[in-house]
Amino acid sequence: MKFCHTVVARAAAACLALGAFGAHAQSSVQLYGLIDMSVGSFQNSGADRLTRAESGRMTTSFFAFKGTEDLGGGLKAMFNLEAFLAADTGAAIGRTFWDRQANVGLGGSFGNVFLGHNTTSMFVQGLMFNPFSSSMTFSPTMRFLYSTAAPYAVSAGGTAWTNSILYTTPNFNGLSGTLQASMKEAAGGSNSYAASVLYAAGPLAAGLVYEKEAIGAADQTNLLVSGSYDFEVAKLYAQYGQTKDDAADEKYKMVQVGATVPLAGGSVLASYGQQNADEADVKVKTFSLGYDYFLSKRTDLYAVYMYDKAIGLDKGNTFAVGVRHRF
Amino acid sequence: MKFCHTVVARAAAACLALGAFGAHAQSSVQLYGLIDMSVGSFQNSGADRLTRAESGRMTTSFFAFKGTEDLGGGLKAMFNLEAFLAADTGAAIGRTFWDRQANVGLGGSFGNVFLGHNTTSMFVQGLMFNPFSSSMTFSPTMRFLYSTAAPYAVSAGGTAWTNSILYTTPNFNGLSGTLQASMKEAAGGSNSYAASVLYAAGPLAAGLVYEKEAIGAADQTNLLVSGSYDFEVAKLYAQYGQTKDDAADEKYKMVQVGATVPLAGGSVLASYGQQNADEADVKVKTFSLGYDYFLSKRTDLYAVYMYDKAIGLDKGNTFAVGVRHRF
Amino acid sequence: MKFCHTVVARAAAACLALGAFGAHAQSSVQLYGLIDMSVGSFQNSGADRLTRAESGRMTTSFFAFKGTEDLGGGLKAMFNLEAFLAADTGAAIGRTFWDRQANVGLGGSFGNVFLGHNTTSMFVQGLMFNPFSSSMTFSPTMRFLYSTAAPYAVSAGGTAWTNSILYTTPNFNGLSGTLQASMKEAAGGSNSYAASVLYAAGPLAAGLVYEKEAIGAADQTNLLVSGSYDFEVAKLYAQYGQTKDDAADEKYKMVQVGATVPLAGGSVLASYGQQNADEADVKVKTFSLGYDYFLSKRTDLYAVYMYDKAIGLDKGNTFAVGVRHRF
Numbered sequence: 015m016k017f018c019h020t021v022v023a024r025a026a027a028a029c030l031a032l033g034a035f036g037a038h039a040q041s042s043v044q045l046y047g048l049i050d051m052s053v054g055s056f057q058n059s060g061a062d063r064l065t066r067a068e069s070g071r072m073t074t075s076f077f078a079f080k081g082t083e084d085l086g087g088g089l090k091a092m093f094n095l096e097a098f099l100a101a102d103t104g105a106a107i108g109r110t111f112w113d114r115q116a117n118v119g120l121g122g123s124f125g126n127v128f129l130g131h132n133t134t135s136m137f138v139q140g141l142m143f144n145p146f147s148s149s150m151t152f153s154p155t156m157r158f159l160y161s162t163a164a165p166y167a168v169s170a171g172g173t174a175w176t177n178s179i180l181y182t183t184p185n186f187n188g189l190s191g192t193l194q195a196s197m198k199e200a201a202g203g204s205n206s207y208a209a210s211v212l213y214a215a216g217p218l219a220a221g222l223v224y225e226k227e228a229i230g231a232a233d234q235t236n237l238l239v240s241g242s243y244d245f246e247v248a249k250l251y252a253q254y255g256q257t258k259d260d261a262a263d264e265k266y267k268m269v270q271v272g273a274t275v276p277l278a279g280g281s282v283l284a285s286y287g288q289q290n291a292d293e294a295d296v297k298v299k300t301f302s303l304g305y306d307y308f309l310s311k312r313t314d315l316y317a318v319y320m321y322d323k324a325i326g327l328d329k330g331n332t333f334a335v336g337v338r339h340r341f
Numbered sequence: 342m343k344f345c346h347t348v349v350a351r352a353a354a355a356c357l358a359l360g361a362f363g364a365h366a367q368s369s370v371q372l373y374g375l376i377d378m379s380v381g382s383f384q385n386s387g388a389d390r391l392t393r394a395e396s397g398r399m400t401t402s403f404f405a406f407k408g409t410e411d412l413g414g415g416l417k418a419m420f421n422l423e424a425f426l427a428a429d430t431g432a433a434i435g436r437t438f439w440d441r442q443a444n445v446g447l448g449g450s451f452g453n454v455f456l457g458h459n460t461t462s463m464f465v466q467g468l469m470f471n472p473f474s475s476s477m478t479f480s481p482t483m484r485f486l487y488s489t490a491a492p493y494a495v496s497a498g499g500t501a502w503t504n505s506i507l508y509t510t511p512n513f514n515g516l517s518g519t520l521q522a523s524m525k526e527a528a529g530g531s532n533s534y535a536a537s538v539l540y541a542a543g544p545l546a547a548g549l550v551y552e553k554e555a556i557g558a559a560d561q562t563n564l565l566v567s568g569s570y571d572f573e574v575a576k577l578y579a580q581y582g583q584t585k586d587d588a589a590d591e592k593y594k595m596v597q598v599g600a601t602v603p604l605a606g607g608s609v610l611a612s613y614g615q616q617n618a619d620e621a622d623v624k625v626k627t628f629s630l631g632y633d634y635f636l637s638k639r640t641d642l643y644a645v646y647m648y649d650k651a652i653g654l655d656k657g658n659t660f661a662v663g664v665r666h667r668f
Numbered sequence: 669m670k671f672c673h674t675v676v677a678r679a680a681a682a683c684l685a686l687g688a689f690g691a692h693a694q695s696s697v698q699l700y701g702l703i704d705m706s707v708g709s710f711q712n713s714g715a716d717r718l719t720r721a722e723s724g725r726m727t728t729s730f731f732a733f734k735g736t737e738d739l740g741g742g743l744k745a746m747f748n749l750e751a752f753l754a755a756d757t758g759a760a761i762g763r764t765f766w767d768r769q770a771n772v773g774l775g776g777s778f779g780n781v782f783l784g785h786n787t788t789s790m791f792v793q794g795l796m797f798n799p800f801s802s803s804m805t806f807s808p809t810m811r812f813l814y815s816t817a818a819p820y821a822v823s824a825g826g827t828a829w830t831n832s833i834l835y836t837t838p839n840f841n842g843l844s845g846t847l848q849a850s851m852k853e854a855a856g857g858s859n860s861y862a863a864s865v866l867y868a869a870g871p872l873a874a875g876l877v878y879e880k881e882a883i884g885a886a887d888q889t890n891l892l893v894s895g896s897y898d899f900e901v902a903k904l905y906a907q908y909g910q911t912k913d914d915a916a917d918e919k920y921k922m923v924q925v926g927a928t929v930p931l932a933g934g935s936v937l938a939s940y941g942q943q944n945a946d947e948a949d950v951k952v953k954t955f956s957l958g959y960d961y962f963l964s965k966r967t968d969l970y971a972v973y974m975y976d977k978a979i980g981l982d983k984g985n986t987f988a989v990g991v992r993h994r995f
Contacts, residue, residue, distance in 0.1 A: 374749075392853070426766060427770075428766075428783075430764050431763075431768075433766070636745065640737060668733075668737075
């Protein structure tokens with residue numbers, strides 16, 4: 015049975031009656047998220063091709079709460095609670111339930127400080143500078159940065175760091191930066207830090223991220239340099255990244271070039287990337303070509319073809335069509 | 342401490358300010374659910390009788406989010422995220438966290454298409470045509486269709502199918518239908534499909550569901566035929582179902598007859614069902630008699646007696662009183 | 669990407685259009701919670717000191733839904749769904765997902781009756797009568813009542829009881845009481861009951877809680893006597909508690925004295941407690957001193973020093989600063 019909930023009635027009646035917020039009635043809680051489902055034939059290099067109905071291939075499905083409270087005097091308090099999910103099975107997914115992000119922060123003219131399980135700047139710049147954004151399947155950049163198994167470089171810290179402090183500077187005419195550190199706490203814990211700068215003004219954007227990750231036995235030094243330029247007939251992207259595994263004394267290098275081209279009311283997305291290792295024989299080439307059509311600001315349809323080839327393994331071909339709905 | 346959240350303020354302020362929705366301001370997210378708690382003496386056939394405080398005996402407790410976006414031109418986007426819970430222990434329950442339902446869909450004059458973890462039509466028609474609806478304890482139909490252990494037929498696919506596509510037709514003068522298929526994806530996966538038709542107009546309703554389930558080693562062919570007629574002094578129900586276990590070459594047959602009778606501002610609920618197996622000596626008879634009284638459209642009190650007898654096992658007697666609250 | 673959700677639009681449009689609530693438009697669902705993050709140097713007696721970014725040291729972080737429906741005639745229906753979380757890792761924490769509380773209740777002139785996983789009165793009076801409230805780290809009372817390991821008395825039932833009925837009386841000129849019982853249900857289940865009385869009027873408050881817990885092999889008889897008086901220049905607290913382990917024939921005794929002193933727009937918090945055992949050589953002394961400053965009604969900053977010393981173990985010293993944000 016379908017019953018409306020009555021947030022309006024509650025807020026209008028209960029909040030005004032209690033006067034709980036007074037001058038801070040502009041405070042807010044948002045419930046939001048995204049569900050991405052696709053059907054297609056999926057095949058990574060060296061793997062069997064399988065027909066699947068899949069969640070989160072273009073954007074990992076999630077639901078979330080967040081809010082901002084105006085504390086007066088230019089200060090604000092903020093929180094984020096974001097949970098991944100797999101809409102194809104109904105499963106909560108991730109290393110923890112609120113693995114996408116969980117934090118509380120204070121902001122002001124000095125910038126923002128967040129404490130908790132904070133999204134890394136490597137992930138943010140990784141997704142900003144490629145046409146397939148945060149797609150863990152179709153974006154070569156994301157495949158190279160956040161794989162959990164060979165033949166790719168294996169990410170030590172993932173897209174969010176536990177027990178961390180994240181500082182973001184104010185925006186100075188398009189220039190901003192971040193600093194992040196995670197507490198080791200105990201043997202085997204994460205003792206990592208990162209710094210990033212980002213410039214975005216007009217058609218030009220560029221960014222640099224440096225990460226030093228030490229998580230248990232893993233010891234990585236990571237670097238990502240990114241740029242994009244929007245020519246209007248096309249937006250072009252380029253990225254260069256290094257993942258240096260200090261324990262194994264191996265260095266992986268990745269490069270990605272991409273373009274987003276407006277066409278017939280939607281966008282053509284194209285991205286090519288490859289990842290090499292100096293010491294080992296790892297070489298992966300991935301190319302994705304897609305078309306993305308927005309039915310509204312919140313809902314889009316997409317079709318993607320991906321070619322994936324790792325050295326010594328058979329090539330993989332993936333075809334998928336899907337829908338994303340933001341709420 | 343009790344603080345109001347400020348969805349109103351956020352939406353009125355933030356959304357209007359951002360102009361995030363423009364022409365689609367009629368979009369919506371709903372937070373809803375149900376908590377069912379009862380106390381009583383519970384005893385299945387062959388089991389000990391235990392005094393319990395129980396969650397979800399009449400309707401499995403859950404919380405959920407859903408939304409609909411008007412895309413214009415008769416099109417709409419929809420999503421559902423629904424999670425079972427046990428209010429007696431606070432546990433999240435189910436095969437996955439969002440096990441009740443998790444999907445995204447598009448609707449229009451052609452009907453609706455949903456992708457994800459979709460509720461089956463067998464479950465929907467199972468609950469529509471018996472007085473105890475989706476009660477996994479008191480409804481003989483639900484006990485026979487969705488048991489997880491002998492002496493009943495064991496359900497292979499449950500009430501929602503993973504990795505599935507669900508198509509529902511528009512309603513043609515009371516006649517509608519569904520098609521559902523789940524992708525096998527890998528060895529051991531579910532490769533199932535189903536079709537259903539439903540007629541509901543005035544006092545008469547009738548339905549037919551066919552399921553072919555192949556999930557790992559399980560291989561079932563299921564059928565459910567249902568009808569109801571509302572005579573106003575009483576609504577009568579009848580159901581006939583088959584569960585054919587193709588691997589074990591056994592066929593279970595179930596029948597249910599029931600009535601809902603308005604009385605003293607509430608409803609008397611009565612349902613008798615039995616399940617037989619041709620090849621094995623399985624025979625279960627279950628009878629439930631209840632009274633349901635609504636304090637409001639959202640909150641009701643109920644009292645139920647259930648008799649349960651499986652061949653070769655002692656009979657069971659259950660008495661319970663409970664409350665359901667929808668939000 | 670950031671999209672507003674549209675609870676307002678839904679409620680204003682959908683609810684009014686559907687007329688779903690009619691006379692009960694005053695019904696409500698609240699989404700609320702708290703995130704507490706701190707950084708500091710944490711050390712229990714006998715343990716290593718570690719630098720940490722921690723969730724929930726002052727108040728365990730959580731998110732929750734609740735609602736109240738006016739049934740007319742002085743009756744109301746209520747529900748609570750509350751889930752703990754660790755913002756430092758994003759983990760859902762607790763014995764179950766909705767471990768903080770999960771229940772449905774009916775209220776009226778007779779008081780309130782809740783069914784489900786209900787917060788105990790021992791926990792409520794434990795937190796009401798000490799300056800550090802429900803802090804499982806800094807409040808000596810909470811450390812003594814709810815520890816899960818030696819050298820403290822080990823709590824059998826925790827802060828909420830499963831399968832329980834909770835009755836709360838109306839408030840008679842400041843005097844109120846509770847009765848709670850949990851159903852054993854099966855071998856190893858909880859078969860516990862509790863009673864409490866509370867008086868709170870003007871500056872004076874006092875309370876008494878008695879618990880008889882039988883959970884599997886655990887068999888405890890617990891008692892807590894508490895009092896506070898608000899002199900305005902300072903609020904003073906005192907508590908005496910007993911935990912009698914009937915199986916091991918050991919009795920633990922705890923005492924706590926504390927004060928909250930308004931200072932410079934915030935509050936100084938001080939609490940000293942000790943726990944002794946007659947039969948065993950357990951003796952723990954804990955002292956916490958803090959300063960709590962509210963930036964708004966919903967957001968506060970705190971700094972705490974804690975000294976912790978158990979007999980036979982090295983002393984521990986903890987320093988932490990943190991922020992709590994309620995939503």
